[in-house]
Amino acid sequence: MKMNEMPSESGGEALRYDPEAVKQFTCKVFECLGVSCEDARIAADVLIEADLRGFECHGVARLYHCYLRVKKGLIETSPKIQIDWRTPATGHCDGGNGIGMVVGWHAMKTCISRANETGAAFLAVGRSNHFGIAGYYTSMAHKSGMIGIAMTNASPRVVPTGGMRGVFGTNPISVCFPGKKEPSFLLDMATSAVSSGKIDVVLRKGEEVPPGWVYPSVRPFLDSEDVAPMSVFQYPLGGGEKTGGYKGYGLGMMVDIFSGVLSGANFGTRLAASKRPDAEAGIGHFFGALKLSGFREPDAFHADFQELVRDVRSCPLEPGVEKIHIAGEPEAEMRKENQQKGIRILPSVLEKLHRIASELDIKQLQ
Amino acid sequence: MKMNEMPSESGGEALRYDPEAVKQFTCKVFECLGVSCEDARIAADVLIEADLRGFECHGVARLYHCYLRVKKGLIETSPKIQIDWRTPATGHCDGGNGIGMVVGWHAMKTCISRANETGAAFLAVGRSNHFGIAGYYTSMAHKSGMIGIAMTNASPRVVPTGGMRGVFGTNPISVCFPGKKEPSFLLDMATSAVSSGKIDVVLRKGEEVPPGWVYPSVRPFLDSEDVAPMSVFQYPLGGGEKTGGYKGYGLGMMVDIFSGVLSGANFGTRLAASKRPDAEAGIGHFFGALKLSGFREPDAFHADFQELVRDVRSCPLEPGVEKIHIAGEPEAEMRKENQQKGIRILPSVLEKLHRIASELDIKQLQ
Numbered sequence: 144m145k146m147n148e149m150p151s152e153s154g155g156e157a158l159r160y161d162p163e164a165v166k167q168f169t170c171k172v173f174e175c176l177g178v179s180c181e182d183a184r185i186a187a188d189v190l191i192e193a194d195l196r197g198f199e200c201h202g203v204a205r206l207y208h209c210y211l212r213v214k215k216g217l218i219e220t221s222p223k224i225q226i227d228w229r230t231p232a233t234g235h236c237d238g239g240n241g242i243g244m245v246v247g248w249h250a251m252k253t254c255i256s257r258a259n260e261t262g263a264a265f266l267a268v269g270r271s272n273h274f275g276i277a278g279y280y281t282s283m284a285h286k287s288g289m290i291g292i293a294m295t296n297a298s299p300r301v302v303p304t305g306g307m308r309g310v311f312g313t314n315p316i317s318v319c320f321p322g323k324k325e326p327s328f329l330l331d332m333a334t335s336a337v338s339s340g341k342i343d344v345v346l347r348k349g350e351e352v353p354p355g356w357v358y359p360s361v362r363p364f365l366d367s368e369d370v371a372p373m374s375v376f377q378y379p380l381g382g383g384e385k386t387g388g389y390k391g392y393g394l395g396m397m398v399d400i401f402s403g404v405l406s407g408a409n410f411g412t413r414l415a416a417s418k419r420p421d422a423e424a425g426i427g428h429f430f431g432a433l434k435l436s437g438f439r440e441p442d443a444f445h446a447d448f449q450e451l452v453r454d455v456r457s458c459p460l461e462p463g464v465e466k467i468h469i470a471g472e473p474e475a476e477m478r479k480e481n482q483q484k485g486i487r488i489l490p491s492v493l494e495k496l497h498r499i500a501s502e503l504d505i506k507q508l509q
Numbered sequence: 510m511k512m513n514e515m516p517s518e519s520g521g522e523a524l525r526y527d528p529e530a531v532k533q534f535t536c537k538v539f540e541c542l543g544v545s546c547e548d549a550r551i552a553a554d555v556l557i558e559a560d561l562r563g564f565e566c567h568g569v570a571r572l573y574h575c576y577l578r579v580k581k582g583l584i585e586t587s588p589k590i591q592i593d594w595r596t597p598a599t600g601h602c603d604g605g606n607g608i609g610m611v612v613g614w615h616a617m618k619t620c621i622s623r624a625n626e627t628g629a630a631f632l633a634v635g636r637s638n639h640f641g642i643a644g645y646y647t648s649m650a651h652k653s654g655m656i657g658i659a660m661t662n663a664s665p666r667v668v669p670t671g672g673m674r675g676v677f678g679t680n681p682i683s684v685c686f687p688g689k690k691e692p693s694f695l696l697d698m699a700t701s702a703v704s705s706g707k708i709d710v711v712l713r714k715g716e717e718v719p720p721g722w723v724y725p726s727v728r729p730f731l732d733s734e735d736v737a738p739m740s741v742f743q744y745p746l747g748g749g750e751k752t753g754g755y756k757g758y759g760l761g762m763m764v765d766i767f768s769g770v771l772s773g774a775n776f777g778t779r780l781a782a783s784k785r786p787d788a789e790a791g792i793g794h795f796f797g798a799l800k801l802s803g804f805r806e807p808d809a810f811h812a813d814f815q816e817l818v819r820d821v822r823s824c825p826l827e828p829g830v831e832k833i834h835i836a837g838e839p840e841a842e843m844r845k846e847n848q849q850k851g852i853r854i855l856p857s858v859l860e861k862l863h864r865i866a867s868e869l870d871i872k873q874l875q
Contacts, residue, residue: 230628232598233803262596263629267804305833306824318763330763332756336747355752380747380756381702386721387746390698393836396821397684397696404813405804411820437599438633438771447770454777455762458672467671470759 158493159485160508165203166191168496168508172206173242175503176213177220182245189244189275192282194486197477200340200370201276203488207495208368209242209273217423218242218272224249232261235406236268240423243274247293247428251280254432255287262437265292267406268428273297273417278331278471281319284432285327288441291319292431296402299412300373301335302358303396304389309358309376310411313339314398319471321435323445326452329471334395336378336388342371355382369491373418402427524859525851526874531569532557534862534874538572539608541869542579543586548611555610555641558648560852563843566706566736567642569854573861574734575608575639583789584608584638590615598627601772602634606789609640613659613794617646620798621653628803631658633772634794639663639783644697644837647685650798651693654807657685658797662768662776664783666739667701668724669762670755675724675742676777679705680764685837687801689811692818695837700761702744702754708737721748735857739784768793 166187173183194202212218222241226249228234236253238246250266257264274280277293284291297312313333320328333339337356342363345352352363358376366372380391403410408427409417417424435441455467481487488496493508500507532553539549560568578584588607592615594600602619604612616632623630640646643659650657663678679699686694699705703722708729711718718729724742732738746757769776774793775783783790801807821833847853854862859874866873 230800230803231626232624232630233628233799235804258598260597261627262599263631264598265629265799265804303821303824303833305827305830306821307827308824310821310824320766328762328766330759332753332759336753353751355748380753382721382748382752385719386748386752387702389834389836390746393696393698396694396817396836399817400686400694400814404810404817405801407805407809407813410813411817413820433599433631434596435771437596438601438631439773443773444770447773447776448766451762451765451770451777454779455669455672455676458669458674458676461671461673464671467669468755470755470762 157487157489160488162191162195162482162486165194165486165488165508169203169206171505172210172499172503175505176210178242178245179221182242185248186242186244189248189279191486192279193276195478195481196276196278196474197481198276198340198474199487199489200338200343202486203496204492205273205275207499210499212272213242215420222246226250226253226266228257232257232263233265236266238268238271240270240272243272243426246271247274247280247430248283250428251283251291251293251430251432254430255284255289258289258432258434259287263431263433265429265431267401268430269406269408269425270423271408271426271428272424273426274428276331277315277317278319278329278474280430281317281329281331285319285321285329287432288321288435290321290433290435291317293317293428294398294402295428296399296408296410296414296426298373298414298417300339300375301377301379301392301395304379304384304392307358307360309373311379311392311395311399312414313377314395314402316394316398320448321441322448324449326469326472326475328448328469329474331471331474334380334391334398336380336382336391339371339377342375342377343369346371373415398429401429405429523853523855526854528557528561528848528852531560531852531854531874535569535572537871538576538865538869541871542576544608544611545587548608551614552608552610555614555645557852558645559642561844561847562642562644562840563847564642564706564840565853565855566704566709568852569862570858571639571641573858573865576865578638579608581786588612592616592619592632594623598623598629599631602632604634604637606636606638609638609792612637613640613646613796614649616794617649617657617659617796617798620796621650621655624655624798624800625653629797629799631795631797633767634796635772635774635791636789637774637792637794638790639792640794642697643681643683644685644695644840646796647683647695647697651685651687651695653798654687654801656687656799656801657683658799659683659794660764660768661794662765662774662780662792664739664780665778666705666741667743667745667758667761670745670750670758673724673726675739677745677758677761677765678780679743680761680768682760682764686814687807688814690815692835692838692841694814694835695840697837697840700746700757700764702746702748702757705737705743708741708743709735712737739781767795771795
């Protein structure tokens with residue numbers, strides 16, 4: 144159900160849709176492609192959660208790309224996900240080239256149930272695909288009273304300090320601590336200066352990309368899919384060498400080692416495969432769950448965490464700032480708003496969803 | 510043994526000393542203070558390793574501060590370090606207000622031996638003190654074929670995005686992957702834009718602090734101990750809001766939650782205690798070890814890691830850049846040089862070492 148119309152931050156006139164309706168539509172698309180009912184629901188839930196939290200570029204906007212790759216046989220709809228616990232707390236997961244959201248969900252679920260016994264459990268995951276937002280998986284741990292960790296590698300676009308070409312993906316890290324009250328702490332960040340999605344938004348508005356976002360070798364542009372391609376190289380978090388960019392580069396490489404090298408997936412520039420129309424993406428992830436009570440009584444932890452939040456909140460504010468946010472708080476606020484008003488879908492994304500619907504002969508999103 | 514004299518990057522004329530001689534001197538100081546022979550050796554080794562790697566501000570330069578606090582009874586020389594494994598893979602460590610290097614060494618050692626059985630092991634450590642460089646502990650894991658993780662919180666000086674006062678420490682993170690060949694990967698980074706030590710170096714040279722390093726509310730200055738005090742607030746990694754500084758702030762807060770909140774240590778602005786002349790520092794750390802073979806055959810890991818290094822090295826270089834470094838490589842190169850030429854000690858530091866020697870009536874460092 145279309146909920147209303149409004150000018151979007153993302154450029155163009157975004158429409159708002161009932162998240163439940165978009166989820167059902169997405170689920171239907173996956174089912175039509177041969178995905179089991181349960182897995183389709185999981186994949187749709189992960190994607191729409193990204194839209195709810197305001198990470199529009201990782202939400203239903205990604206469905207078309209996934210749809211095309213499934214149709215081409217580049218992603219398995221009934222993957223054989225194999226988990227091999229090589230020690231009580233660590234193991235390897237072969238994602239069977241499944242949909243990233245499905246692989247990620249199963250791997251994280253397994254980590255959580257194992258950490259319930261051992262206190263901590265980790266899986267390095269190979270042979271997977273784009274998995275949506277890392278924060279979805281750490282939120283799963285959160286609900287089980289666990290600290291969650293999730294990372295993934297991605298197509299190469301971030302320049303290592305001193306170099307002039309993209310080697311690493313925007314390689315996000317998410318860490319979430321279970322909270323009792325709002326806000327809890329949910330870090331979900333690309334290790335690049337800004338995510339690719341933010342660059343897309345600025346370009347769609349026809350504005351200048353702020354200094355420090357992209358590596359100044361190429362004038363940033365949008366491709367035919369309305370996103371900045373891999374050739375628009377990005378700075379790591381911290382920007383250039385003088386301002387600590389080597390730390391962002393170090394974090395990005397760390398994510399690639401955990402996700403790619405440790406799992407036997409693709410890594411570095413090999414991940415260009417994830418954009419090629421004739422190869423498995425071979426993306427790798429890393430998941431972990433640690434039991435909060437394995438370190439400290441949860442009540443004592445929660446009380447001290449609230450104390451730390453009060454500490455941050457009592458900091459004098461910069462002019463024009465209303466409140467200092469805790470990691471994850473802007474997304475939680477956005478989620479409430481989007482739940483009520485509907486999630487925003489750009490006309491260009493909508494057009495692709497309509498194309499899918501007509502190709503699969505299912506009811507269009509309305 | 511004084512090895513030679515040279516103008517130092519740190520400003521003033523630094524002298525080079527045989528690392529073994531400085532280690533023996535440091536060890537002797539700790540023993541005179543009542544530290545056991547074994548613990549004194551550990552503490553000295555951690556400090557001098559910092560000097561060897563070029564982290565001069567975390568090396569023997571810290572001895573005087575530690576010495577004063579021990580003399581005042583603010584640090585225990587024979588701490589009762591209590592480790593409570595609350596699950597097979599996670600636990601709590603009470604550092605007994607011991608010397609940070611001693612507490613850190615014991616906690617990491619215990620994680621490594623436990624991870625040998627379980628695949629992964631983690632300790633949240635409370636009631637500790639300044640522990641030197643985080644990378645020392647992750648190097649310990651490295652030598653045992655483990656992935657090492659170490660973090661610590663520190664005195665408040667980093668401004669959360671939107672605020673105007675320091676709430677978090679420079680809160681470093683280190684992650685090290687075991688390597689077979691050089692270079693291996695050893696990330697050891699403050700979550701601030703730059704470490705406090707770099708700011709000290711620039712100020713000592715009488716130069717302008719580059720933009721993005723310190724929060725522009727206070728003109729940076731050195732205190733009577735020749736370091737920038739806590740009131741010289743710093744930007745988190747990423748700088749201001751526009752360039753992703755909220756990510757650095759998020760990482761810094763994450764380190765504080767792992768190290769302080771999870772362990773029951775001090776956190777946030779409470780860590781000002783670490784600079785007060787009448788209170789336990791109450792610093793917290795977090796350590797982890799994960800067995801490499803618990804994820805993948807080490808030989809396959811090492812081969813792919815070398816492949817990733819080649820990938821980075823084949824990136825076209827910026828003008829004036831000779832080689833793209835892998836995290837930890839500059840420090841490894843510096844270590845070789847310092848091992849040979851001697852570690853650098855500033856005259857102001859040397860003067861304090863002489864003061865300690867004369868107070869304890871031991872032989873001066875020569």
